[in-house]
Amino acid sequence: AQVSESTPMLVVTEQWAPYNYVQADGKIVGSSTVIVEQTLxxxxxxxxxxxxxxxxxxxxALNNANVLIYSTVRxxxxxxxxxxxxxxxxVEYFIxxxxxxxxxxxxxxxxxxxxxxxxxxxTFLTDSFKQKGLVNGVHLRLTGDNKANLLNLLGSRVDxxxxxxxxxxxxxxxxxxKADYVHSIYNLNDQV
Numbered sequence: 001a002q003v004s005e006s007t008p009m010l011v012v013t014e015q016w017a018p019y020n021y022v023q024a025d026g027k028i029v030g031s032s033t034v035i036v037e038q039t040l041x042x043x044x045x046x047x048x049x050x051x052x053x054x055x056x057x058x059x060x061a062l063n064n065a066n067v068l069i070y071s072t073v074r075x076x077x078x079x080x081x082x083x084x085x086x087x088x089x090x091v092e093y094f095i096x097x098x099x100x101x102x103x104x105x106x107x108x109x110x111x112x113x114x115x116x117x118x119x120x121x122x123t124f125l126t127d128s129f130k131q132k133g134l135v136n137g138v139h140l141r142l143t144g145d146n147k148a149n150l151l152n153l154l155g156s157r158v159d160x161x162x163x164x165x166x167x168x169x170x171x172x173x174x175x176x177x178k179a180d181y182v183h184s185i186y187n188l189n190d191q192v
Contacts, residue, residue: 007066009045010060010068011036011049011069012050012068012069013051013071014052014057015146015147016071016146018170020033021051028050031088031089032070032071036088039085053121053144055120057069058072092165092189093189094164094185094186094187094188096183096185098181101159104160106185106186112129113133113134116139116140116159117140117141118140118160119141119162120142120148121143121144125162146163149162154182162188168182
């Protein structure tokens with residue numbers, strides 16, 4: 001597809017440190033952002049970059065021309081929906097709990113039905129968990145972003161959340177909490 005220099009590409013993402021996030025001065029930064037911006041600059045493609053809640057970014061990319069979205073997990077269900085360029089990162093998703101919650105044990109995804117799990121609305125994880133029989137409002141508590149999920153976990157409003165070690169480590173450090181305050185208890189990569 002040709003890109004018009006008079007119509008900048010809309011680049012959208014979500015708040016998901018350390019991959020893509022807004023720093024205190026309002027600039028969008030992160031390890032994935034660096035790769036995307038450098039690629040667009042090298043290609044001389046004009047663009048504007050915005051952060052929205054994940055569901056909004058995804059809908060913009062899905063339903064509009066000239067929109068680039070990152071960081072997006074490439075799944076078989078999404079394969080035909082987008083033109084994929086390259087992997088930006090390899091991430092592993094884990095189920096996390098508060099370290100103090102010794103009563104929570106996850107040996108399989110079926111065990112999730114015993115607890116409430118915070119997930120970000122519109123993600124591949126939400127779709128995957130629903131396909132496995134987890135129900136919104138019963139087993140799942142959906143939010144607009146990963147930060148809200150972590151705050152819900154820290155406030156004991158959910159029992160579990162799903163994210164990456166990088167994200168959890170980054171957020172806990174920014175909140176001046178020890179890294180062992182939250183524990184990963186189950187690797188999801190072969191399960192979703």
